Amino acid sequence: MMRLVCCCSALLLLVLTPRVCQGGNILVLPAEGSHWVNMDIVLQALHSRGHSLTVVRSNKSWYIKEKAPHYTTITVQVERSIDESFIAKVVSEGLAFERGSLPLTHFLYSAFGMLGVFREAHEIVGDFASALLDDAELVTRIKDKKFDLLLTDPCWGGGAIVAKYFHLPLVYNVRWLIAMEAHLAIAPSPLSYIPINLSGNTDKMTFFQRVKNMILHIMSHLQNNIASRDIYQKVCEKYLGPDCDYYQLMIDADIWLLRTDFVFDYPRPTMPNVIYMGGFQCKPAKPLPQHLEDFVQSSGDHGFIIMSLGTFVSELPADLANEIAATFAKLPQKVIWRYKGEKPDTLGNNTLLVDWMPQNDLLGHPKIKLFVAHGGTNGIQEALYHGVPVVGIPLFFDQYDNILRLADRGGAKILSVATMDKDDNFLKAIQEVLTEPSYRNNMQRLSRLHRDKPVTPMDNALFWMEFVMRHKGAAHLKAQGNRMPWYSYHSVDVALFLVGALILLLFTVFFLLRCLCAAVCKRKAKRD
Template sequence: MRHRERLSVFVLLVLCVTWSANGGNILVWYTEGSHWINMKPVLETLVDRGHQVTVLVPSTSMYMNKSEPSRFSYEPFNVSVSKEDMQRMMEKVFYFSIYEMPHMSYLEIYIKFMSIIKDNMQYSLKYLDGVLKSETTMKRLKEGKYDLLLSDPVFPGSDLTADILGLPLVFSLRFSLAHNWERLCGQLPAPRSFVPGAVSKLTDKMDFSERVWNFLFYTLQDAVFDYIFWPELDKYYSEVKGEPTSACEMMGRADIWLMRTYWDFDFPRPFLPNFKFVGGIHCRPAKPLPKDIEKFVQSSGDDGIVVFTLGSFIKNITMEKANMIASALAQIPQKVLWRYSGAKPETLGANTRLYDWIPQNDLLGHPKTRAFITHGGTNGIYEAIYHGVPMVGIPLFGDQPDNMVHMKAKGVAITVQINFMKTEDLRDAINSVINDKSYKENAMRLSSIHHDRPVSPLNESVFWIEFTMRNKGAQHLRVKAHELTWYQYHSLDVLVFLLAMVLLLIIIFIKTCRFCLRVCCGRKGKTKQKAE
C-alpha cells in the first residue's frame, strides 16, 4: 500500500513537472482580505512553475496593492465606487455583526441581513461594470490569450467573464451560506440530516430539534438567495449576454471547485469528482522570529507565550472591551503578544506587549507557544491546526462563530462571546486550554491529520489548475445532475410514474375481480333457474 501511494505521488509530480515546462497564461479574478491571502501562495507557486499570472485589480482595492513588488502582473480597472464607500460599508457590516446582532431577534436579523446583501450586491455589480462594461478592459483581456481563469467567486462575474472569453474556470472557495452555491449550482450533495448548513453553528451530530433547525436554516437561506441574490445577478447576466441567462447555471459550469477546507476542520460529507478539498493552502513551516520578538518570547521561560489577534479587518475595539481583555491577560503567567492598533488599555499587564503587526504563523510554530486567542477566521485556525496549537475563540462576525463551533466540537478550543464575557471568563478559558492536556492532544491529532496527505494542499491546488489547462477544461468530471430538472434530480417523475402504474394495476385488479364476481354470480343464477 505504501509503495502504491508513493508511486501515485511520483506520477502526480512528474505530470506537474512535465506541464510546467510549457507554462500557461492564467487570469486571476479580483478579491479582498483573507481571500487574497489564500490566493497569493497559489499564484506564487504557479509563477515558480513557469506560468504567467495576471491579476485583475480594481482601482479601489483595500488589500490588493498593485504597487508592491510582485512576481505576477496586474491588470488594473476602474470602478465607480470609492475606497471610502467600501470602508463605510464594511464598518457597517462589522458593527451590525459584533454589536447589534447578539441583541436582535431572528426576524430583525434577517431583515437587516437582507438589506446588507442588497447593498453588497450593488457594490459587487459596480465592480463588475469595471470589467464587463469597459471596452478597454475587455479588449485587453481578449488580447491576453489566457488559458484559464482562476477565481474566488465571493465577487461575482468571473463565470460570465470566463464564458465570454471562452476559458476554463477554476473556483477557489471557502463556502457559501448554507452551501447554496455548492449545492444548487455545483450539484454538491448536502443531506440536511447530517450536513450542517454553513454558518448554522451546528455540528454533524444533531438531535431531532437541531435537524429541524438545520432544515429550516437551509430553507431560509435559499429563500434569501432566491429573493435577493439570484434575481439581481440573473438580470445583470442576461443584460450582458443579450439573452435570458441563469447565473447559477453559469456558476455550475466551473470545471474545478477548490474548497478551502479539509477533514481536520470540517465534518465528513459526500463530494463530487470536480470538488477538491484543499484547506490550509497558505500554511507553511515557521520561520525565525524578528530579534526583538524572539527576545520577548524567550523571556517567558517555561510558562511560554499566548498569541492574540482579531484578524486583519479588526484593528481596535472599544476601550471598555480592551480594558477587560487586558485585565484578563494580566492574570495569566504566560507572556502575551497582542496584535492591537487602538489606544493602550489602562489595565495592560507587564506580561502583555502590543503590536501593530505580528508574524502570526511563525509565532504559532514556535515551541514556546501555549495557546492562540483568535477571532475564528479560517486562515488563523488553519495555521493553529498546522502547528498543533489549542485555541480560545472570540468570534466577531461572518463564519467565525460557526468556525469556532467546529473547533469546539473537535476538542481543541473554548469559545467566549465578546459582548457577554467577563474578565474571569477569558482568563479561565485561557488557563483551561493550556492546563487541560486534552486540548493540546486534540490539537496535535488534528495537526497529524492535516499533514498526513499524499500531497500538500498547495501542490494539490496547483495540480488541478494545471490539470484543467492541460485538458482544456474538466467537463468529464462534472456530474449529469447539471442537465436534470429539479424533479428529475429527485426522481419525482419516476415516482409519479410508478405510483400511476401501481394505481393502474390496482384498478385493473379491482375491475377483474368485479368481472369475475359478475360472471360467477350470473352462472349461479342461471343454474338455479334451470333447477326450478
C-alpha cells in the same frame, strides 16, 4: 568508448535536469480582505512555476496592490467598492448588535437583518463586472492576451460571468459560494448529518436540530434569491443573452479548489471536480523578527499566547478592549495581541500590541501555548496545522461553525462576545485550555492527521489548475446532476410515474376482480 561516455553523460544530464513547466496565462478575479490574503499565496506559488498572472482589481481596491513582482494588474474604474470603510461599518454595527442581543434576536439579525448589507455588496460586485465588460479597451486587452484560465473566489458572483464572457475555463478558490457552503451547490447534501452554516450543529444532530437545519437550509436559499440572484441574473442577460441562467453558470466551474479537508470538516459526499486544499497556506515556522523572538523568550517556562480577531476587526469598543487587556494582565504568560485600536488603559506589562504579526511563524514557535482567535478559516487551519489549542471568540458569518469543528474534536473552547466580559468568563476559558492537557493533545493529534498526506495541499491545487490549462477545462469531471431540474435530480417525476402506474394497476386489478365477481354472481343467480 568515447561515444558511449558522451551518450551516458547526455542521458544523465536529461535525468537530472528538472522538468520545465510550460507557463500558462491566468486571469485572476479575487475578493478583498482575508480572501485576498490566501489567494495571493496561491498566486505566488503559480508564479514560482512560471505562470503569467493578471489580477483584475478596482481603482478603489483595499488590499490588492496595483504593482507586485509576481503579477500584473488590470484596473477597473468604479464609483464604489467593498472597501475598508464599508467593512468597518458592517463590523461595528454587527458587533454592537451581537453584544446586546438575545439568541433569538441574534438569529433573526443574522438571517434577515444583514440582507440589505449583502444586497448592497452584491450590487457593488455586479457594477464592477459591468464596468469591466463595458470598457472596450479593457475587453480588447483581455482578449488579446489569450488567457488559458480564469481563477476566482466565488464568495462574490462576478467571476463566473466574466469567465463565460471570455470563454475561459473556470477554477474556484472556494469555501463559500456567495452565502452558502460550496458543497451544498454541487454535491449530495443530506441535511440529516450535514450542518448548515450558522446552525451551530455538528454532524450528530437530534431531531429538533435536524428541524432547525432544514429551516436554515430553506432560509439560506431565500436569502440568496433576495440578496443576489436577480442582481447577477440581470448582468448575465445584459452580456451573455436572455437564455443564460446565472445559477447554472455559477455552478459550472471546471475545478473547485476547496479550502478545507476532512480533518477539519465533517465527512460528507463530494464530487470528482472538488479538490481539497485545506491548510494550503500553512508551512513550517520561520525564525521570528528579533524583537518578537526576544519577547517570547522572556516568557520563560510559561510560554506565550497570541490573539488576533482577523483582518476586518481593527478595533473593539473601549470597555471590551479594556476587559480583554485586564484579563491578559492577570496571566503569567506573555501575550502578543494584534490590535490597531486605541491602547487599552488596563494593558499589562506582559502584553505586546502589534499592527501585524507573522501568525504562522508564531503558531509554530516551541513556546506557543494558546491562540485566541475569531474563527476565520485561515487562522483556524494554521492553528490545526501547528497543533495549537484555541479559545474562540466568533463574531460573524462562518466563524462560530469553524471553531465549533475544533471544539467538537476537543481542541478549542468557544466564548460568546456578548458574555465573555461577564463573571471572568474569558479568564476561566483561557485557564481551562492552558491547564487541561486534553486540548493540546487533541490539537496535536489533529495536526498529525492533517500533515499525513501523500502530496501537499498546495501541490495538489497547482496540479489541478495546470491540468485545466493543459486540457482546456475538465468537463469530464462535471456531474450531469448539476444540469438537471430539481424534480429530475430527485426523481420526483419518476416517483410520480411509478405511483401513478401502481394506482392504475391496482385500479385495473380492482376493476377486473369486480367484473369477475359480477359475472360469477350473475351466473349463480341464473342457476338459482
